[in-house]
Amino acid sequence: MKWWGWGDEQVAFTHEDKPALRPFILRHLRVDIAKPASGPIAFEDLRVPEPVLPGALADRLREVAGAEHVSTEAIDRVIHARGKSLRDLVRTRAGDLGRIPDLVVRPGDEDELAAVLRAALDADAVVIAFGAGSNISGSLEAPGDETRTVISVDMGRLDRVLSIDPVARLAEIQAGVSGPRLEEQLNAAGWTLGHFPDSFTHSTLGGWIATRSSGMQSDKYGDIAELTRGLRVATPSGMLVVRPVPSTSTGPSVREMILGSEGRLGLISSATVHVHRLPEERVILGYLFPTWAAALAAMRDIAASEASPSVTRVSDAEETAFSFSTRKRSSLLDKVKSKALMTFLGRRGFDVDAMCLAFIGYEGSERHVKAQRKAVARVIKPHGGLGIGTGPGELYDQKKFDTPYIRDFLLDRGVLADVSETAAPWSRLQEVYGAVTGAARGAFAELGVHGYVMCHLSHSYHSGACLYFTFAITPSGRREPLDEYATVKNAIQQAFVDNGATLSHHHAVGTEHARWLEQDISRPGVTMLRALFDGVDPGRNLNPGKLVDAEEYHQAMNLPGPSQRVVAESVPIAPAQPAPTSPEPIPEPRPAPQA
C-alpha cells in the first residue's frame, strides 16, 4: 500500500487515454491536468518521532505474537497512522504525520488477538485495530495529545474463511480478510458474500463491520449490518460471542452494538455472515433518463414495485457529464455509434446537458433475470427511461474500484477532491439534493474558488435511498487549502443534518463526522453511546476519541464546540417547505405497474 495515497504502489490514474478529461477539468476547475504540480514529500524527509514504548510491553507483545510480527519500523508506523481521507492525504503528503502508533503488531489467530488486547490493557496502552487502512472518516488516528503507548493491531494475518455451512448459507470468516481474498476463497467453493464497497480492494470484513459498510450490490444482498449474523470479539471483559441465529429478541441487539463501533468496544476476530451461491447470470444495464427528477422518481418506483434488481444507481447530470469525460479514446466505430445515439436522443427530446446515466443490475437464474428486466422496464417507461444496453454497465463494472485513485492524481495537480454520502426518505431526496449542491456552490462562491459538485443515488431501500456526493475545488492560494476544503465539506455535512438526512450512510463517523453526531442522533442518543463505551472500556484504551469525544479534531476544523451545538430536533418526514434551491420536483408516484 502507498504510505502517502490510495491503493497499490504500481497502480495510478492517468488522463492520457481519456481525451475529454483534460478540457473538462480545465473548464470546471481551471487546472491543466497535463502539468503535474507537486508530489508528496520523500519518505526520507519525513520526521518520524521515536516510539513511546515501555520495553516490558514490547517484550510481552513479542512473546504473544512472535517477534517477527511486532514492528517499530518507520514505514509500518507511518502506514498505520491513519486512513485515506482527503485530510489524511493532504497532511501525510506534506509530512504532517500526527500521533503515529508506537508499535504495529500482527496477531496470527484469535488467541493472540485476545492476548494482545490483554497486554495492552494491563499496560494502559491505546489499541487501534487496522484492517486495510482505507477508512476516510478519521477513524484510525490516535488523538494528537495521546501520551500513552499507541498500538496498531494489524488484522492482516486473520484472513481465512474458516468454514462454510452450505445448508444455512453461512460462512465463518476471520475479520482481517480483504475483499479480494475473501471473494477468492468463497468463489472457489461456489459462494459469494456479495459485498462490494468502492474500497473493496483495500478494506476488510472487520472494517466493514466496524463502520457499517454498504456495497454496490447491497440492494440485493443487504448492507453489512444485515449480512453479519454471528460475531467473535475480544473485549475488556473477555470474548464476546454473538451466535449466528437468523433473528432473536434477546434485548437490545449486542450484534448491532459491534456494528459501527469503530474499535471502541473491542477487536473483532471473526464474523459469521450470509453467503449466496454464485449467480447463474449477472448483468448490469445502462439506462438514460431525461432529467434527475425523472431518474429519482424511477428509482423510487422500482423500490415500491415487485421488481428486485441487484443494483440501482443513477448519476445526476453533472456526474453523467464527468463520466462521459473519462471515456477512453474510442475507435471510429465507437464514434459512429456514439453519434447515432446522440442523434437518437435528440429526436426523443433528450437534453444532453440534463440527461442522467443510470445502471441497474440483475442477478440470478436466467428466468429470474429476464422477469426482473421486464418488470423494471415497465416501471421506468413512464419516467422516460431508455435502455442503452450492456456496454456502459460492463465498463462501470470493470473500473468501479479505480475511482479512489483519481484523488491522488488530482492532489498532484493541486486539486482537492472528496466525497460525502447520506441517506434520506424518498420524499426528502430532492430537497436534500438541492440543499447540498446549493451549500457546496455557496461555499465555492464564498471562498471565491472554482469547484465542482456532482451526485449519484447509490442504494435504494423501501423508504429512501443513499445520495453520494463528490466535490472538488481548486484552492485559491489565499488561505490554507485544508481550511478552504473544510468550508465546503462542513457546508455539505451541515446541509445533510439540516434537511432530515443522516450524516453518513456508510463511511461512518470517526472524527471527521463526529461534530454532527448529536445533531443526527440527538443528545440522548450520544448519551447512550457514551454509556456503552465508558461502561465497557472505562480506561478509554480502545480507539479513544472516535464517534464521541473528538474535540481536538473539531478545533482543527474550526468547528464549534458542543456547548454551541444545537440539539437535534425531529425533522418532519414529509417536507412542509419547498427545497432551498428549488430543484425540479419529483413526479408523484403513480400506481406502479406490478412485476
Add this chain to the structure above:
Amino acid sequence: MKWWGWGDEQVAFTHEDKPALRPFILRHLRVDIAKPASGPIAFEDLRVPEPVLPGALADRLREVAGAEHVSTEAIDRVIHARGKSLRDLVRTRAGDLGRIPDLVVRPGDEDELAAVLRAALDADAVVIAFGAGSNISGSLEAPGDETRTVISVDMGRLDRVLSIDPVARLAEIQAGVSGPRLEEQLNAAGWTLGHFPDSFTHSTLGGWIATRSSGMQSDKYGDIAELTRGLRVATPSGMLVVRPVPSTSTGPSVREMILGSEGRLGLISSATVHVHRLPEERVILGYLFPTWAAALAAMRDIAASEASPSVTRVSDAEETAFSFSTRKRSSLLDKVKSKALMTFLGRRGFDVDAMCLAFIGYEGSERHVKAQRKAVARVIKPHGGLGIGTGPGELYDQKKFDTPYIRDFLLDRGVLADVSETAAPWSRLQEVYGAVTGAARGAFAELGVHGYVMCHLSHSYHSGACLYFTFAITPSGRREPLDEYATVKNAIQQAFVDNGATLSHHHAVGTEHARWLEQDISRPGVTMLRALFDGVDPGRNLNPGKLVDAEEYHQAMNLPGPSQRVVAESVPIAPAQPAPTSPEPIPEPRPAPQA
C-alpha cells in the same frame, strides 16, 4: 381485558363445536375437558395492598395528565401488575398478586409522557410502561421487594397514526396504539403495516418494539426491528429522536438499542415505520408434507430459492394432529370430502400419523401471486408437498388470533399449557427440534406427568428459521403445579441454548428468560447491556430487574444463580454430532429450481 386471563371479557374458547378435541385431550393429557375443575378466585376475594404513594407525587401526576387519567383503583392496579405468561395467570387466578403498581397514569400526548417520566425520576419512583398487557416473558411486573413507588404508565391514549408519507411509504404512529386500531387507521388510507403477531388484538406498537416482535407475515414485511425506522423516546436525559432514515453508519445503532429494551431505557412515544399499500391479492394455501423432515427441507429450499412468499408455516405431526382435533363439527359434505382426501393421501403413500400441515401465503399483484405460487410449487414438489387448496388457509386466517384463549380454557380444567420459541440456522433446526421435544418428554417422564409437546416453523430467513413449541402438562398433584411446569419450561429453554439456538425469537427476555441470557449472548454481551442500562438510568428507575438482574425470579423458579452459570461458548454452525434424539435427517439441499 380480563384481569385473570387472556383477552376480551366476552370471548372464551369452547370445545363444544369441536367434537374431536375432547377425545384428543383425554388421550394425551388424561383430562376430560367436558368437566371444568375450577375458575379463578373472585375479584372481591383478592387482597389488594394499599398503594405506596407519596401525596406530592400523585398530585404532580394529576397535574401532568389530568386527575381523570390517574388511577389508584384496585382493578386498574391488578390489571397493570403483570402480563399473561402461564406463571402470571396461575398466580393471579390463585390471588397471588405480587408487587402490583401503586398508581396507573394514562398520559395523553408526548409532552405528558415526558413529564410523567420527569416526575417519577424526581421522586425516585419506578416506571413501567404498559401497552396492552399481553407480554408472556415477565417483562411487566415490578420486583417483589420494590419499596419505592411503582408507576404503571398505560400508553393506551397514545393511539393515533400521526402522519402517512405516501412517497417514502413511512407512517409516524403513536406507540400505545393496539394492533386492530393501528390497521384500522392505516387501512382507511389504503395502507398496512403488515405486522400480525399472535397477540395482535392485545398488543401495541410500542410493545412490539420494546420486545423485538415478529408477526405472521414477517417473511414479507420483516420483523418489527426492520419495520421500525424512526423513534421518539422519553429518556432520563431528554427526548431521544432517531431519524427515520433508510440506513445509516452513525455508530452502534441507537435505534437497535431501543428495540428490545423492555422499558429499561425510556418510554417510547412514537415510531416511524414502513407501511405498504394493501395488496391487490392475498391468499394462504394449505399444503401437506409426508414428514416433518421433508417439510423443513421444503421451507429451507424456498428460502434459498428466488420465490418470496409472505407466510411460511409448517406444523409437525403432533401439531397437525392437534390442529385436526380442533376442527369444527362438519357437514356431511365436509365428511365426504375429508374421507376422499384421506383415501387420496393413502394412495400417495402418506402416513396420516406422520404428515405435516403447512401454510404458505402470497401477497401482491395477480401476476406476482401467480408467479410465486408456481415458483413455490417447483421447490416443494421434490419434497412430496401436496397443495390442498385455500380452505385450511382461510380457516387458519380466521382463527389465528384465538389460540391464546385456549390456555385459560385448559387452566379451568387443571392443565398447564405454554409456549417457547427460538431461532436457529437451517443446519441445526432438526437437531434443535429433536433436543427440545426430547427434553420436554424427558421432563414429563421425570415428573411422572402426562404431557404433550408440539411444534411449528413460523418464520423463514436466509440462514434459518423460528421454531415455535407449545407444550401442556396435567400436573401430578404431588408437587406445586408451577414447579412441575418450571421443570418442563426450563428443560426446553436449556435445550435451546445448548444446541446453538437463541433463547427467544420474538417473546423477549423479561424475567422469565433472563436466566439463559448470558448463555446466549455471552458474559461480555451482558456486560454491554448492563453498561447501557446503568449509564442511561443510574438510579434503576426504569423497569428494573428485566433482562439482567432478575435474581428474585431465578430463586422462585429454582434456577441456579449467576455464579453457577456456565459462560456461553460458540456452538459450531454445522453440528458435528448427531442430534440427541436422532430425528430423521433433513434431505440435503438440491440445486433448487429457480423462480
